[in-house]
Amino acid sequence: MAIRSFFVPFLLLVLWFYSSLSPVLSLYEDQVGLMDWHQQYIGKVKQAVFSTQKTGRRRVIVSTEENVIASLDLRHGEIFWRHLLGSNDVIDGIDIGLGKYVITLSSGGSILRSWNLPDGQMVWESFLQGPKHSKSLLLLPKHEIDCINVVQTNLKIEKDNVIVVFSNDRLHAVSCIDGEVLWKKDFETESFETQQVIQPPGSDLIYVVGFAASSQFEMYQINARNGELLKHESAIFSSGFLRELSLVSSETVVALDSTGSILLTISFQNGEISFQQTPISNIVEDSSGPAVIIPSSVPGIFAIKINSVTIFIRVIGKGKLEVVEKLNQETAVSNALPISESQQAFALVQHAGSEIHLVAKLAHDWDANLLKESIKMDQQRGIPHKVFINNYIRTDRSHGFRLLIVMEDHSLLLLQQGAIVWSREDGLASIIDVTASELPVERDGVSVAKVEHNLFEWLKGHMLKLKGTLMLASPEDVAAIQSMRLKSSEKSKMARDHNGFRKLLIVLTRAGKLFALHTGDGHIVWSHLLHKSEACQSPVGLNLYQWQVPHHHALDENPSVLVISRCGPSSDAPGVLSFVDTYTGKELNSLSLDHAVVQVIPLPHTDSTEQRLHLLIDSDKHAHLYPKTSEALGIFKREFSNIYWYSVEDHNSIIKGHALKCKCTGEVADEFCFDARDLWSVVFPSESEKITATVTRKLNEMVHTQAKVMADQDVMYKYISRNLLFVATVAPKGSGEIGSVTPEESWLVAYLIDIVTGRILYRVTHHGAQGPVHAVFSENWVVYHFFNLRAHRYEMSVIEIYDQSRADNKDVWKLVLGKHNLTSRISLFSRPEVITKSQSYFFTHSVKAIAVTSTAKGITSKQLLIGTIGDQVLALDKRFLDPRRSVNPTQAEKEEGIIPLTDSLPIIPQSYVTHALRVEGLRGIITVPAKLESTTLVFAHGVDLFFTQLAPSRTYDSLTEDFSYALLLITIVALVAAIFVTWRLSERKELQDKWR
């Protein structure tokens, strides 16, 4: 695509001409999608509701753990529409009302919304407030969610469809048409925890059942028309209940006692509560350990889980229980689906090795299967977590079933007729960590013919291109050219390219799955679900590190990444290391550690196979060296006294510096384990400061030059240290929402701390400022973003730090005679002579993430990449955040590129990197340098993914995509021809002259 051309001066000239013409910050319309791609996801599905309306295309409405409500196409799995609710607006339940409204309950049951099903427009929104005395419930958010139910009723009250919502300890009836609250009912009983809201079909009664205290079962019978309390019954069961209930029929529920060993069948027919106790050991022979009820709503049947065995139990008559099936594999059960007047179907999905078994049954007839299929399933998808059932009428008028299943890796699949109709990799909506990896070097044997499928196509393509350049192309041809450019096989080739644009992005998702995405078009090259071992059943992925990046003497080895995961939710659970080959996605090795992993420090040393040395700090402040080889230990011993690190204790606002002391003095002799000691500490006063942000420089960042030439031919030396830490603290009062405090009680203090000695190099207070603070650290500068309460605006501040100890190297003669100290080693134990410059500017947007472009050699000027609140990425030149900007820059300063001072930073619409797209739920921006110095690769992730290439100083080292080679060739040919013609002419002229 682009040719390196600095060796041809002529081309350089042309290049300069072209690059000065084309603005690289913005794109032309036809360039969209050439170098960028955008993928939309929704996240792990929590709940799915099928649209049963016959009109229009079949859709499924889903709510996800990323707080997305989306309408998906059942045939292809595409998104019709979706809405991302805020992270503090968690969806509690969804349903479809009147066949055309999607009803969602969110924010702990306090916001009820209705959306138009075809296009996703919001129809109404109502806020449901609870009584004051239910505040105790709000304090226990976990129980809160348990007791929220959306019950859809078919009641006709004034010809209205009514939604019954129980939230915040109050029962609401809301009109489906306009969201008006028709009636509400409070419950007086103290500590009443509602478990189920039941409406028997075809009746005007609503039952609200739950527990009061721990051993009292409560039942309220309520008139659904007006919310009148008809009956209130309670019964005490002395040994208490576990919190879950399973609804067996409209007037019977099943619960477990507090030990989990006795099943209680509670029926409240006609308002009379009666208990039936059945010890589990009576019906299940070899039961051991406490049982858990699996929430389901299949009539007459409920499921319990003992250890890993799922047991289905049928309720026959009055309190008689009968085991119908025991399943040893991982099983997911769907809700009941009414298929006719009296029949209800449900589905079971079992995981068995490389297959999953699907069974659909009728609720009242266990032995007959409506559907029994086995589907081959990719092992990397793990076990099924959830299943949703939907039916359709087959061509032969019988019932067909399709199942929507959610797998362990958060992917969503639609199964029908024994095949996977479509699948969505929705695990990619929750990326935790990203790293980049090179592709393999191109092997011989890949010829043009293989790439371009046949000669005719190839010729046609070139003809089209020629037409395009000669402006002869019709609109259809233009479209064909455009699609050809977009699909160019060059882009998604599985080999390294000359410019380093093609790479693999290795991403780790919350589900513990690794994906390798090709930067060309974003397709998934491989995926790998983290290995489960005996020792660790549920590893939680934490971080990704580059373990082995072969480039010099280990070229035949494949690069690999290190995945750090934790075995369990608590922070001191033992860690697990997995090493994954980035070319193939195979797990090379997996280590279950006997210590926790609190901090991982990649060291700047590699062994002979280019494996990077990593230091893992555990919760007892021991340092463990990996890889555990004697060679690594040898390298490590040499640098033993030069290794320092820091730890931030967020909760009590202390930062500590550490160094290595000696080998571990534990009971087991481990030569790879070292004790640490505290070297320094910074204790922030707890009453006035609280740490909100800590940022360091990227480890692999390249800095081209330390010197910065000023306008007056003066030189300043950047203070470039990898050991600088930026810390921002805010007043504890001001750590809440913006506007919750007055400017007088809120401040922000920014620190630059040397992490080897703990020296505070710079400390500055912004009065009247409030978080959240987002910061980025690069070279010798930090940019941070916060809210200014006095000016009612967001502000961005920059701090640049310069080294004064090298300032006397300005004398040229000293440099010539070698009397400078530029090559002398720097010790951080010397007293630093630094000066800082800082400046603040107003900025319009609030910010979700800030990153900075990074290039291969650090020559190209930098741009800040700002993830705005509108989920877009804005590129802002670092020159706007120069602390030396003044109101009237001198001529020399202008030439240097200093922009006249303004109070706010400009937002140029063309500088949105994401152009017209939105990266919903933007969480992080990662930049990876390409091999070509001018270009950097940008990957933004949130619920959506977006990737593009950026050239912050324009592509000065390559020809642009739209460079006309034809014109160049024609010019050269014409010039050569002209030379020949004129030469011939002059020859002839001379000859004639000579004969004259």
Add this chain to the structure above:
Amino acid sequence: MKSVKIIVPFLLTFSLLSFSSCGFQSDELLVDDEEFGLEGSPRHRSPETVLTRSPPVTRKRHSDLDSDSKIQFSLDHAFGDSDFSPAGTFSARLKTWSHGGQSLTKLRFSRNSFTDEDKEKFKNLLKSDDFYRIRLPSNVLSPPGRDFVISSVKARCLPREGLDEHFVIHMEGVNVLAVNYGSPGSCPYPRNLKFPAKWSFNSHTVLKNSEQAPRAPVFTEEILGGENAEGEVVQPPERSFWAKYWMYLIPLGLIVMNAVTQAMNMPEEQATGQVPAQGQPSAGAVQRGPSSAARRR
């Protein structure tokens, strides 16, 4: 903007930077020369006398000042990984501001001299290139506060003539945020083993409070426009004569140079031959003749 304070060697500088959370900040700097300079810099004394002499001086000074707001806090030190032991005392005056903020002023430091045991330990540190660690309480009113603030330095950085040390204490009201401890000058990397000639400390202490951030510039439209317009009017006259007229000057210079060379040639030719001057036109005609003939062949 304030910059890092520079400490004149052998002169102890006491700095006062009052802190206030409400926006007011005094940057009063107190430099007491002679009397205070002796304080805490025991280089003029024998190490034995430090302990005996320091307290009377302190008391005398404090009786002059406000004696009831006088506070003291101790400095502890540790050799390598040993436990901390008292090494000196900081005393200061606590100033309470009318709005309730408190800050320290007039900090002075008296260092205990090394005992023989300490000297031995320090020598071991020097030999093994290990850390000398110090700590201060994080709250001077109710030591140790939440935790001690620790700082450490490679022991080999300290010895010069005696033992030079430099404290930068970062304060926030009565809280000590951090203490930065090290040598007052540089400590070049291959740290050489060097024993101090004198076992006495030469201490420099700096008290630092937070700076205020510069406000974001606030412009109104008119001012910006006005200044820009003005700036453009003012700028042209600033250009030098050469910058303005170089395009005329260079050709002029060339013409002058040309003229000069011609003027130089003219007298030369005139001097060489009066006679050929007459015959020149004919000679030219003769010379031209053959060539044109040759052409016409």
